[in-house]
Amino acid sequence: MQISTLTETLTDFIHTSPLNRVPDLADLQLFDSPLLGVAGADDELFPQLRQPSVISENYMLPSDWLPTAKSIIAFFLPFTAQVRISNRQQGLPSIEWLYGRIEGQTFVVAVGNLLVDLLKQSGYEAVFPTVDPRLKIVERRSNWSERHTAFIAGLGTISLNRSLITKAGAAGRLGSVITNLDLPATKRNYHQFDENCSHCGVCIKRCPAGAISTDGKDHAICDAFLETTRQQFVPRYGCGKCQTAVPCEQGIPKKRGATAS
Ligand code: SF4
Numbered sequence: 001m002q003i004s005t006l007t008e009t010l011t012d013f014i015h016t017s018p019l020n021r022v023p024d025l026a027d028l029q030l031f032d033s034p035l036l037g038v039a040g041a042d043d044e045l046f047p048q049l050r051q052p053s054v055i056s057e058n059y060m061l062p063s064d065w066l067p068t069a070k071s072i073i074a075f076f077l078p079f080t081a082q083v084r085i086s087n088r089q090q091g092l093p094s095i096e097w098l099y100g101r102i103e104g105q106t107f108v109v110a111v112g113n114l115l116v117d118l119l120k121q122s123g124y125e126a127v128f129p130t131v132d133p134r135l136k137i138v139e140r141r142s143n144w145s146e147r148h149t150a151f152i153a154g155l156g157t158i159s160l161n162r163s164l165i166t167k168a169g170a171a172g173r174l175g176s177v178i179t180n181l182d183l184p185a186t187k188r189n190y191h192q193f194d195e196n197c198s199h200c201g202v203c204i205k206r207c208p209a210g211a212i213s214t215d216g217k218d219h220a221i222c223d224a225f226l227e228t229t230r231q232q233f234v235p236r237y238g239c240g241k242c243q244t245a246v247p248c249e250q251g252i253p254k255k256r257g258a259t260a261s
């Protein structure tokens with residue numbers, strides 16, 4: 001089984017599954033075609049995530065989730081233009097974005113489960129940490145990180161506001177599956193953890209909570225703001241102003257001082 005085959009199957013699923021549509025919003029499609037990347041389970045960056053300054057000593061390596069692990073398949077689902085554009089106004093989150101955040105996460109789970117099924121049907125083992133009972137968050141630190149996995153799998157780099165900036169932008173959702181299928185690792189076309197972020201500072205001005213500064217994002221302030229949206233928009237919540245109407249919304253922004261080619 002090759003990564004191209006998995007990409008084709010997931011792309012077809014994204015464009016045909018009713019789970020990727022919202023009947024309440026005129027059949028709005030939440031996600032566009034996915035990006036997939038592969039990390040080797042033995043990549044030397046994984047053990048570094050155990051440093052408390054990166055994630056946490058509770059972080060579980062791929063081989064902790066699956067002792068026979070060979071590869072990690074990371075996927076990024078970019079929001080459709082309709083979802084992204086709807087959230088470009090300042091202030092409250094758009095209804096489309098709220099569905100993308102909540103129903104969208106249900107779809108991320110469906111995509112991960114589909115990957116697991118495809119791998120198992122071909123005789124491989126597979127674990128999807130998102131739905132694994134061993135997944136834990138202790139003091140805001142999870143023992144698995146979709147963003148760091150996607151970084152190692154060549155999908156993109158972390159940004160000032162701690163999103164992942166892929167070649168399809170930052171507005172979207174991430175997931176990953178660990179398997180003993182031995183796939184070639186995707187080349188990382190970057191050297192720095194935040195290389196795709198231009199540090200333009202637009203997301204600082206976009207944030208309604210003041211959670212972002214030139215030093216990064218204050219997760220506690222962001223979480224507190226998301227809680228206020230939860231009370232306002234039961235049963236949904238969300239914000240995403242730092243991922244919309246910003247230069248990294250749908251692609252890698254030009255670096256400051258760079259000229260158009
Ligand atoms: S808006 Fe600018 S500073 Fe903020 S994450 Fe995007 S590129 Fe980086």
Ligand code: SF4
Binds near residue numbers: 206208211242
């Ligand atoms: S999600 Fe909203 S509150 Fe949180 S950092 Fe982004 S813009 Fe600020």
